[in-house]
Amino acid sequence: MRTEPSQPLRVLVTGGAGFLGSHLCERLLDAGHDVLCVDNFYTGTRANVAGLLAHPSFELLRHDITFPLYVEVDRIFNLACPASPRHYQFDPVQTTKTSVHGAINLLGLAKRLRARIVQASTSEVYGDPAQHPQTEDYWGHVNPIGPRACYDEGKRCAETLFADYRRQHGLDTRIARIFNTYGPRMQPADGRVVSNFIVAALRGDPLTIQGDGWQTRSFCYVTDTIDGLVALMEASEPCPGPINIGNPGEFTVLELAERVRKLVKSRSPIVFVPAARDDPRQRRPDISLASRLLEWSPRVGLDEGLSRTIDYFRRTLVPGAKTPAAKAATTASVAADPRG
Numbered sequence: 295m296r297t298e299p300s301q302p303l304r305v306l307v308t309g310g311a312g313f314l315g316s317h318l319c320e321r322l323l324d325a326g327h328d329v330l331c332v333d334n335f336y337t338g339t340r341a342n343v344a345g346l347l348a349h350p351s352f353e354l355l356r357h358d359i360t361f362p363l364y365v366e367v368d369r370i371f372n373l374a375c376p377a378s379p380r381h382y383q384f385d386p387v388q389t390t391k392t393s394v395h396g397a398i399n400l401l402g403l404a405k406r407l408r409a410r411i412v413q414a415s416t417s418e419v420y421g422d423p424a425q426h427p428q429t430e431d432y433w434g435h436v437n438p439i440g441p442r443a444c445y446d447e448g449k450r451c452a453e454t455l456f457a458d459y460r461r462q463h464g465l466d467t468r469i470a471r472i473f474n475t476y477g478p479r480m481q482p483a484d485g486r487v488v489s490n491f492i493v494a495a496l497r498g499d500p501l502t503i504q505g506d507g508w509q510t511r512s513f514c515y516v517t518d519t520i521d522g523l524v525a526l527m528e529a530s531e532p533c534p535g536p537i538n539i540g541n542p543g544e545f546t547v548l549e550l551a552e553r554v555r556k557l558v559k560s561r562s563p564i565v566f567v568p569a570a571r572d573d574p575r576q577r578r579p580d581i582s583l584a585s586r587l588l589e590w591s592p593r594v595g596l597d598e599g600l601s602r603t604i605d606y607f608r609r610t611l612v613p614g615a616k617t618p619a620a621k622a623a624t625t626a627s628v629a630a631d632p633r634g
């Protein structure tokens with residue numbers, strides 16, 4: 295079922311200067327494609343793509359996807375949207391606009407170009423799930439008016455639009471439901487649980503857990519998630535999805551904190567604060583569909599992925615370093631949000 299295109303394509307990556315987007319741009323350039331990275335730098339940075347700027351097949355365009363975009367491409371990955379609760383709750387109306395108006399604009403572009411388009415959706419569409427593990431046919435349990443709704447419902451509405459453009463306009467749309475992903479280039483101060491724990495452990499600060507720490511999560515290393523997204527885009531047969539992309543290994547947040555502490559060889563204490571509102575108790579993808587249709591499954595184990603991520607933060611958090619990551623970390627003192 296999987297194929298890689300034999301000739302170079304023009305690929306648009308929205309949110310390409312973010313954590314996942316920058317890895318995706320790199321991966322597509324390595325495969326020989328022309329990459330147009332579009333970003334408004336809301337949470338992404340030029341630093342994330344600094345290594346790509348000189349590449350002859352890479353182009354960076356500052357643009358907000360809530361406004362129409364007129365470019366010529368063959369494929370579209372729509373990743374633009376703040377992903378950490380701290381960032382998406384900062385301006386919730388803009389978050390919903392990015393998901394909904396952004397989807398409309400990019401689907402309109404795809405329709406004009408008859409381009410294939412992949413949406414980066416999220417496990418948050420399952421909300422606090424009543425079914426475990428989550429399969430794609432589970433409709434979810436989401437509070438539509440809670441503080442997280444701007445993200446969860448925005449992404450759900452984007453999925454609706456992708457499904458309707460497929461039905462109504464015959465567009466080749468594909469939806470990936472991405473579960474917690476971690477790795478180099480996460481922002482140290484965005485409140486996501488993996489980066490938060492690593493940064494705190496490296497700095498000797500307490501590892502702060504929201505709730506009792508028994509809530510479970512699955513953590514997928516970034517290269518595995520990128521492989522899954524590319525496999526979904528290049529699947530030779532129409533593959534509308536939604537398809538879960540994540541690592542089915544399930545760990546409690548407390549286990550994660552202990553592993554990070556051990557790998558960093560840190561003596562940081564673990565402290566607990568009240569749980570965040572609407573925090574799901576369990577999260578684990580069922581990836582049977584991705585295994586069957588895309589012949590994809592994650593390959594990087596948690597300890598290996600954490601070690602690579604710790605190496606990255608060790609390099610970027612050296613005192614006096616000028617990277618945005620290092621600067622942000624020096625002002626960060628936050629509780630880890632287990633929703634990643």
Ligand SMILES: NC(=O)c1ccc[n+]([C@@H]2O[C@H](COP(=O)([O-])OP(=O)(O)OC[C@H]3O[C@@H](n4cnc5c(N)ncnc54)[C@H](O)[C@@H]3O)[C@@H](O)[C@H]2O)c1
Nearest residue numbers: 309311312313314334335336337338358359374375377475
């Ligand atoms: N990282 C994860 O664990 C995870 C899990 C599920 C889904 N996702 C989805 O994957 C995508 C990428 O997530 P990420 O972790 O890389 O987050 P990120 O915040 O690092 O990247 C998002 C990028 O989108 C850009 N952006 C935001 N609003 C924009 C707008 N209106 N116009 C143009 N660009 C805009 C940001 O500047 C940033 O570069 C998001 O859509 C997110 O919902 C990520």
